[in-house]
Amino acid sequence: MMMMMMMMGVRGVFLLLPVFLLGLTIxxxxxxxxxxxxxxxxxxxxxxxxxxxxxxxxxxxxxxxxxxxxxxxxxxxxxxxxxxxxxxxxxxxxxxxxxxxxxxxxxxxxxxxxxxxxxxxxxxxxxxxxxxxxxxxxxxxxxxxxxxxxxxxxxxxxxxxxxxxxxxxxxxxQTYICDVTVTDSFGSDHAHFRSGYIRVDEDTNRGAGGAFVFIWYRQTTDRRKALKDLQVSITDGQYQQYQQQNYQQVRVDLNEGNSGVLEYLWYKKQGTNNPIKAITLLPHKDLVADYDRRAGVTVIKKDLNTGNSGRYENLCFYQ
Structure with a gap:
């Protein structure tokens, strides 16, 4: 009985302790x-x-x-x-x-x-x-x-x-990139926004003519759902290589409507235990060297306007 009273007393004191002493946060x-x-x-x-x-x-x-x-x-x-x-x-x-x-x-x-x-x-x-x-x-x-x-x-x-x-x-x-897609028109924008996508707000066709082409992504806090790698193909050989390596293709040409080569975005959810945390676009060639030497940053060194007269652009991601 005495032991029960002591436990109740301790419990009562415990309930009165300030939150910060219990290691909790409000x-x-x-x-x-x-x-x-x-x-x-x-x-x-x-x-x-x-x-x-x-x-x-x-x-x-x-x-x-x-x-x-x-x-x-x-x-x-x-x-x-x-x-x-x-x-x-x-x-x-x-x-x-x-x-x-x-x-x-x-x-x-x-x-x-x-x-x-x-x-x-x-x-x-x-x-x-x-x-x-x-x-x-x-x-x-x-x-x-x-x-x-x-x-x-x-x-x-x-x-x-x-x-x-x-x-x-x-x-x-901490968020991770869990989905990517590409659009070459504006008709589905509201549906993508409502579905939780974020648009990378720079045109991959900038200065090249053709369609307005945008990369989109969604974020998750669940590390298990994250993408592990991104690639861009600008040749038939690269296209076949990424297929053979089990990358998933986003089936919209990043050069849609201009005179450039066929360019596609590819992603992979399997492989390394190194999830992608962020994606961005570098529309200035002078930025590439600085970004590329930063720990965790990968610049895909393929001009998204290959074969046309548009602005030099690179896709970049952080892990």
Whole structure:
């Protein structure tokens, strides 16, 4: 009886112990990135600051001229899970139909580049992992992968010159690439967004004419479902090689509609125990050497515009 009373007493004390002494954590109500804004002047900046937004102090038009443009974010309890950038009206349609929120401010305002708009969505499905931090970089930025960040592919100085400007995201948990696909038209965009896909927001046909071709991927927190390798074939021999090595082909030509060679994306889910964590596109040849020497980064050294006059582009992934 005495022993039972002692146990009950200990149990009672246990229940009164502070949570931190038990090694437990209580999720913060302000853990997540929940809202984004863009300022064009000091007055807007002051307004956003008074509303609880945090400023990322890097000009999105850096060295390109134009307005001084800054990205702002707010923290809260209902997270943004995906961020996209559009640079033509056709891209906007799918994003809008899929329920994404658009910031109606051109990120290249005054700089003469592409008309760029930022979009975000608060998803809650299997392929949505909350974003807990966001930042912006200028210039070579490959080291960010090793620090747990995920790159938004579109250069925010697209066609404007200046520094290479990219948004980077950090998620609540480690994610892995579990699916990839390719589109050569905009008709299925909203369906892909609703199915949890993220679009790599740079055209693999950039400057080459032909169709707008985009690579898409989905993320999972389940390491077992991750892709293990990606390849690109640009010759018949490579096509046959990847078939024989049991890669799966994505059956859309990355050069669709232009004069280049037939190019296909291939993936594999079996093999090494080294899952792919991130995918991006490098539309600047000068970036290749810096990315290629980073631990865990693989640059597929095959120009996605082989055989045409388009921009030199490489697919890149991080493991």
């Amino acid at each position: 999720p913060s109500m302000a853990t997540y990135v929940t809202e984004l804004q863009v300022s064009f002047d000091n007055a807007e900046g002051q307004q956003f600051r008074s509303q609880g937004f945090n400023k990322i102090d890097l000009d999105l038009n850096k060295r390109a001229g134009g307005k001084f443009i800054y990205l702002w974010y707010k923290r809260g309890s209902v997270p943004i899970t995906k961020v996209q950038v559009s640079f033509n009206d056709q891209q906007d349609v799918g994003l809008s139909n899929a329920g994404y929120t658009k910031i109606e401010k051109d990120l290249n305002s005054g700089a003469g580049g592409s008309w760029l708009y930022l979009w975000s969505v608060k998803g809650s499905g299997e392929f949505d992992t909350p974003i807990v931090d966001i930042t912006v970089t200028a210039g070579n930025d490959a080291e960010m992968f090793g620090l747990g960040w995920e790159r938004v592919a579109c250069d925010l100085n697209r066609k404007a010159g200046g520094d290479w400007i990219h948004i980077w995201l950090k998620r609540e948990a």
